[in-house]
Structures are given as C-alpha cells and as structure tokens.
Amino acid sequence: MTTRDETPWATIATLLLAATLPALSGGIVNPVLPAIEAAFSSVSNAGVLAQLVSTLTGLIIAIFAPIVGVLVDRYGRKRVLIVSMIIYGIGPSSAYFLDSLYLILWTRVFLGIAVAGIMVSVTTLIADYFSGKRRETVMGWQGAMMPFGAAVAMIAGGVLADLNWRIVFLTYLVALLMVPLVVFFIDEPEVDTASDSSLPSVAELQDILAELPLAFLTGVYLVMFIGMIGYNQINVEIPFYLQTVTSVDGTMTGIAIAIVSVVAGLVSLNFDRIRERYSPIAIIVGIFAATGIGFVVASVTEQYWIIVAGIVIAGAGLMLLTPTINYWVAARVTEQYRGRALSGVTTTQFLGMFVSPIAAEPLISRLGTGQALLAIGVLGFALMALFAVVAFRRRSLTDATPATQPND
Template sequence: MVTPNNDEFQGEQPIPRAGARPVLATLLLASMLTTMAGAIIAPSLPAMEKHFASVDNAAFLVRMVLTIPALMIAVGAPVVGTLVDRVGRKPVLACSVGLFGIAGGSGLLLDDLYAILAGRLLLGVAVAGIMTATTTLVTDYYPGESRSRILGLQAGFMGFGGVAFLSLGGVLADLDWRGPFAIYLVALPLTVLVLRYITEPPAVAAPGGADGRPAGARMPSLAFGIYALVLASQVMFYTIPSQLPFYLEDIGGIGASGAGLAIALMSLANALVGLNFGRINKRFGVRPVAVATFTLLALGFATIGASSHVALVLVGLVLVGAGIGMLIPNLNTWLASRTPAAIRGRVLSGVTSCLFLGQFLSPVLSQPVSGSLGIDGIYLAAAGIGIAVAVVLLLSRAGRQESAGAAQEAPAPQAAAARR
C-alpha cells in the first residue's frame, strides 16, 4: 500500500473568497444533506410495506427504497467527478442540491412504489454530486492546515446532521410514513444559498491532452490504496446499522428505540472527533492518524463482539465513532494533498464511490455468514480487518523509511573510493 507524506500539491493557491463565513456555512450545510440519503426513512419502512402490500414483491422493493441510493451513489460518483472537473464545481453542486430536494421530497406525493424507487435513484445521483462537489470545493478553497480543519468540520457537521435528521425522521414517521420525505425539502432553499455564495475557483487546467485531461495531470499512485481503505472501513462500519439492533436485542432485550439511541451515541462521538480533526492532523500527520483510525475501529469492534453487556457495547460504539470521525477527513486530506486541482473532482469522486459501495456491500457480505459466525463473530472479524490494515500501514511506513535510509547510505562507499 503506497502512502504519501502530508505535503501540499505544488502550485496550489488558496482562494481568498473562501474565508467568508457564508461560503463556509453553505458548504457545511450542503454536506449535512448527505447524511439523509437513506437511513432517514428507515422508521417508515414497516408502514410503507403495509401501504403497498398489494404490490408484487413489496417487502423486497420497500427495502430497496432504503438501499438503492447507496448503489446509485457508488455507480454515479465517477461520472459526477468528471463533470465537476469539466463543467465546474458550482454548477454541479447547485444542480445536485436542487435535485436532492425534488427527488428526495417526491415520496410526499407519489403513490406508486416504482415511481418512489425512481425518485430514490435520482436522489443517489444528487448525493454523489453534493459529496464530490463540496469536498472538492473545500480542498480547492482551503490549502494546508486550514484544509484539515475544514474537512474535520465537514465530518462533524455530517455527524451532528445524522443525529438530528435521524431523530426527526423517527418522529415524523410516527405521524405518517410519508413524513420523513418532507425533510428532504430543506435542500430547496439551500440551492439559493449555493447560487448566491459559492464561487467557481479560478481555472487551473493546463492545455489538454488526448484524453481530455490537462497535460501533466495524473492520478496519484496512492489513490487506489486510499480507495481500498475507504471500502474496507465501510464494509466494517456498516455492520453497526445492519446488525446492531439484532445484537442488542439478543444480549440485552433492547428494542428499536434503544438501538437508535446507541447508534446516535456513535454518531455523536463521530461528530465531536471530526470537529477536532484539524488539531489532530496538525499534531500527528496523515499516516499516523490513519493507523490510529483503524486501531480505534479494531478496538471498538473487538469490544462490541467480545461483550455480553450493553454498557461495554456502548463503549465499543464510542471507539468506533471516534475512528470514523477521523477516517474520511484524513483520507480526503491525504489524497487531495497529492492531487492536481484540475483532476481533483474525479479523483475524490472515487472516495465517494467506495464509501457507498462499501455500505451497500456490507450487509451482502455479512448477512450470509451471520448464521455460522454469529453477530458477535462478525464484529470480531471486523476487528481483525482493522488490525490487519493498521499493521499494513505501519509496515509500509517502516519499509519506506528503510529504503530511504539505504538509498542515502549506498553512495558512501563510492564516494570514499573516489576520494582514495
């Protein structure tokens, strides 16, 4: 696994306008929308299934209403990333936020299950655009230490958004199964803020090559290693929302509301760590933080899987939340610092794609083995993955340092011979 230092890409210039508070507030609010992609309507699923009971395969199709946006985000993110680089950050963000409000809120009016699924597909496209465009704009606007700080704020706001929106979705679902769809409409006034305050960064493209890319702009070699880290982390992480409610019921008789509060506690830890990511990154750097991230994930999953007490499960959830709070801002900081601005949209779109592909694959991979391993076994297996990744990151660093040291020492005998 190839990993870089924390140097900035050469030639990058800060965008002075980015310091304006309305710009930052708009980017953070847009980022919060992405936490509503799927889970916000989860409390509505039982009532939705009853409403569409006459539709063939209703049970399956209703569950697809929850999961289909994640698959669409994974598929659509690379296309959106190319548009972000070629058409511009602002147009993609404005269109995506507007589409988010229309497609997400369509469930308020539609009374056809297939039409609702179509709206969820468009919602996935919108989320891919929002995540890619907002993260690309942050990395364009804020170089150096300020980038790490703002990416941490972005993760923190997304965490707090998850707590707030998921709680509100449950309340509205108790009133009517369509209620949570109304929350998506908050994106419509936010579209006005994007048009008003977001400015397109200055053109950075050099003369184009045959493939349409700026000459000399190449994907950094570590990108695929970063993508693998994101994919592995999300396969691990999404065992929490997909398996934890059943696990808590087995070991402590905890119901749905208690499971929701437990997951909210993890989201709170995620948000608090994310808000402090800038300080963490400034002190330790990207690679040590990546090692610490997967170590925390391993400890958290091991605590959950080895415990038969709810209190210890909560401790494990806090550890997992702390690791997730550092994960994406750190990997985005790492990747953006080595990527030319001219292709940053398409490179960072790979993070978005792997993020949601991992979320989609997690239950697909974990559910078939839950019968043989048990849910506790799934969490212990996730802990094993976390430890393995942390060890690979450590060995990769040691190998690079050893190679660098050997390269520095090798010319010494030749120099001595020359002097003789």
C-alpha cells in the same frame, strides 16, 4: 489555484449546510420503512422493496460519483452543486404524491444522483478554497456533518413517522432553500478546468492517467471501501446484536447508534488537531487500531453499555477515514483533476456501505453475529499492523532523504 484561507464565514457555513444533505438523505427515511412496507403490503416483495428505498441511494451514489467528478472538472464546481441541489429538492420530495412503490424507488435514483453531485462538488470546493491547516480544519468540520446530520435525521424521521410517513419526503425540499445561499456565497474557484465538452481521446485519457498517482489512489480507495464495510456493520448488524444478547428495546438500540454518531462527529471536528500531529498514514493506523479494539470489545460481552463503548470506539475511528482520505487525495492531486480523484472517494465510500450487508452475511451465517464482529476486529488489527509497517518504512525513507520525501 486561488487559496482562500480568509474565506468568509458565510461561504464556509453554506458549504457545511450542503454537507448535511447526504446524511439527511438516508437517515430520515429509515424510521418510516416499516410504514412504507405496510402501506404497500399488497405489492409483491414489499418488504424488500421498502428496504431498497433506503439502500438503493447508496448504489446510485457509487455509480454516479465518477461521472460527477468529470463534470465538476469540466463545467465547474458551483454549477454542478446548484443543479444537484435542485434535483435533491424536487426528485425525492415528489414521492409524497406517488401511490406506486416502484415510482417511489425511481425518485431514490434521482436522490442518489443528487447526493453524488453534492458530496463531490462540496469536497472539491473545500479542497480548492483552502490549503494547509485551514483545509484540514474545514474538512474535519465537513466530516462531522455526516454523523451529526445522521443523528438529527434519525430523530426527526422518528417524529415524522408518528405523524404520516409521506411527510418525511417533503423534508428534501430544504435543499431548494439552500440554493440561493450557494448562488450568493459560493464563488467558482479559479482552476484550470477543461472547456471542451467532447469525450477525451485515447491519447488525452493516457495523459490524464499519467498525471494521476494511480497506485496511491487505488490504495486509498480500497482502504475507504474496506473501512465503510466495517462502519456500516454498526448500522446494519449491531441493532440486531444488541436486541439479541442484551434484550434491550428499539429505543435503547436507537440511543446506542445515536451515541456513535455524536461521538464520531466530535472526533471529526478535531481532525485538524489530529492531522497537525500525525501523518495521514499514521492516522489510518490509529483508525484500524480503534476498529480492532471496538469490535473485539463489542463481541466478547453481553453488557449493553460495554457493547456501546466498543461500537463508539470503532465508529469514531472509522468515521475519521472520510476527512483523512479526502485530505490526503486533495493534497496529492492537482486541482485540474481533483474532482475526479475525490469522486473515487465518494464512490468507494458508498459502495462499501451498499455491499456491507452482503459481504458480512456469509460470515454471520457461519459464525454468528458475535463471532463475526470478533473476526472484523481481528481484521482491523491486521490492517493496523500492515499500515504500521508501511508508516515505519516511509519514516525510514524520510529520515534517510529528508529533503525529497513529502510529509503526506
């Protein structure tokens, strides 16, 4: 592998710009969903279909991320990134011209495929380009692009919604403007990629699986899945909860969610400093401690700003999962299979977000939103305790055999 700790800033900036596109993909369309429902009110189940314009993308990302992981390992990271950005620019923007809600939904399938390609290829490129503290720093910056981009997208979507809901879809064309940047400033890393395009044999598949730390990957994927179910409660349930218990309007609700995004982005920007002091598993202990504190605080009060403080604590903690797990997986998996391993992070991240409303609904129906948030907080404390025990045992083993136990 070629380590590029002196990678030009133009390359880093290009990767970070590309990393904002996934946040733009969902955030900018959410404010116009009521307008889409109204425009197609004659269509059966227009309300549900309008919601799918936002949520369908997450399911498609979860499905296609593993496929993209194979592609980036076989055909190269840069090639997949360019193709994904072209699909991102052309596919969803075509909805501007469509008069069928079902066809608009099909354009979201293309968006999901494109976002999967962008996320997996950008994360893999960062892991290939950098090592050590520099990798931690850039992955922290990448992690900050999602909440920062989401905050900007929500504001921009709201402004455009007041003009014409169709204009929102033209914003996806910005990806085409980024393609020349990728062409000129991104170089394909020198990694051992498989040139054979045929499907692997059973023996080859066994060799691949033997090279991967499967137990470790299963564990971190599960952590990401659970964490994103919790994080998405802030986007899905907290707006209703705020308006119910505090009687605030939509503007104040939007401000609350935007504050969460901004603070979470600021925390992610400091991932390198956090990682310098703590191991990944210790960071995860802290993440679930913040989850427990945040959701418990939000559940036991009817004061607007106290609820906001709670969801900020929980959201900032859970947003650290992305850079932490991306870093941890990149450090444990060789570059030959890194794209496939990192694609699993993307899959579980968006699968967790997609199933979040479904997973929480039985709890909310039975207990009410406030008690459901309290239960999520208690689960956060339970996971904190579990990983604290694991971290303690790892530290004990490290102290016993310091020469053989890796820090990560």
